[in-house]
Amino acid sequence: MARVYNWQLGREMSYWYPEARPKRQFAAVFDINKCIACQTCTLACKTTWTSGKGQEYMLWNNVETKPYGSYPLAYDLKLLEMLDSQRWNGRRYDGKTIFESAPAGERVLGWRPGDRDFAYPNTGEDDCAGEVEHGAYLSMAHTSWFFYLARICNHCTYPACLASCPRGSIYKRAEDGIVLVDQGRCRGYQECVKGCPYKKVFYNPMTGTSEKCIACFPKIEQGIQPQCFVNCIGKIRLAGWISPPGQARADNPIDYLVHIRKIALPLFPQFGLEPNVYYIPPVHSPPAFNRQLFGPGVDGAMKAYRNAPNDPELAGLLCLFGSTEMLVNRFRRQGDAVSGFDGNGTEIVRVPLREPVFVRPAFDARNQLVRINCP
């Protein structure tokens, strides 16, 4: 194994191949606090890419309810249990990654889901942690919690699927870091399905090959965000490019949220893949639970997010989520407006930090009518 640097762990780690970062890396930020689990993202992806025979159970994009939801069943709990108790030392991970804890004869620590593990995509949906008794739901703050976790392939810097494939059928594109399965070369050994800790590679029983999220690369190549981003009702997603920490730019939306403000965090960084989808953690779930999912940066991220109304730069950038279908390479706030720019520096969108609010009185005095809300 080679030694590579994983900035999310704050240290070097072992990986199957030497470090080879792409020219630029596709990345995304999901604001969990805004997700309503409408599954529009799931449908947008499904109808675009996985409506074929053998793809019936594939959800390249899924939204699961935490703490109990998962797809495939218990994908995260099973691996956490296999990995056993590990430790962070501040921002440095002192535990073992799935590469460093690979059993003899294996390339990574993993498990292979069976067809029944894919049979219950809505397990735990809308189930909160704990019982809600005696009208507890009527009073604030709620004592029980849940949140929605939208997931796609993380297009990791150190993909376990790629490391697992004994044939080299999986590759990471040098131009944008998108991880793809070569459908002409794959022989369906399902090693990638076993190796990916996020279980975002799926075996197609009709073609006998494994398939995965392609980050809608035909759209990315044209500067357009993927289907699950542009169809998001809650406007929780922003796609773009992430730089390595030492090269972060303050006007790059992803760099700003991940590296500079550290408000967006990777999912299960302890697995060691350096995933490139980042989450603004849910502010109403217990920090201890959040830490297990998103690492040690949770407390700072939750604090910064709660303060966003008093933080025009951050609030402005959050307003750009879902504001355009184009990829936003740079952003700039000026006064009460924030602008997004494409790769050529052309302004592609401008939105106010606060939308103007108009309150219409319930009673229309001029017409002497009571206004009612009906379609």
Next chain:
Amino acid sequence: MRKTVVALLALLAASCGRTPKPVPEVVSVSAAKLPLTPDDRLWDRAPEHAAKMIPQDLVEPRLLEPTTAEVRVRSFSNSSEIVFRLEWADADRSDRPVPGVMADACAIQIPGKIEKDLPDPQMGQEGKPVQVTYWRADWQAAVDGRGDSIRDLHPNASIDHYPFEAKVLDGDPEARREMERRYAPARALGNLRAGPRAHPVEDLVSSGPGTLAPGPSLGARGSGKHDARKGWSVVIGRKLPQGLEVNQRTHIAFAVWQGTRQEAGARKMRTGWIPLVRRGE
């Protein structure tokens, strides 16, 4: 007297048995008409070689626990083709290609050229390719009539709709096929293993671990049959190795995968090189 009768009966039974003794190499017997099904009676006329198998433990992912102990091999050939029957014990048939399930399979491997200096027995090496002929149980099931749909694997599966089955395409089968290909990228790219299958066997070449690729056609064909008590019996046929004349030797290696033991790809039981000799009439 009674003992003598028993001994005579035993001798008679032995002499009537058509199964020759096991031989230390794979002997391919000449035949005008080659047997192409596992239960063809002609197989009884060929000597059997019992090849001991070892786990593939040279490259990751490795197989650390031995499974299939041996594969029993018989062979026939004529001036253009050679066929083998491989038999191994496996009580659990695995031929449903669903997530987390591997298919039973077997393969033969022959050096690309007949030469003294053999390629690595583990999938060949750079500059010394090997020819692999590979059979799979799920392909056999497809050839035997299992349909190409999810309901053939999960009879109770509920499917809302496939875009290529839209009514608007009823009068345009080519447009329908084209749209169906769009949702089967491996087929659209011409990946030969992506089905639907006409044969349960495929021709491959390899120049080392991880390099297995479709090879020039060697006319691979065959068929397999499973018996819960005996295991698999599989016939694999291909063109005669180039230059393999009567009484000449090349080498052959075998591999077996047990699907229920999660064996696929490099996780397999294999043999080293075994001499293969072609005998005349």
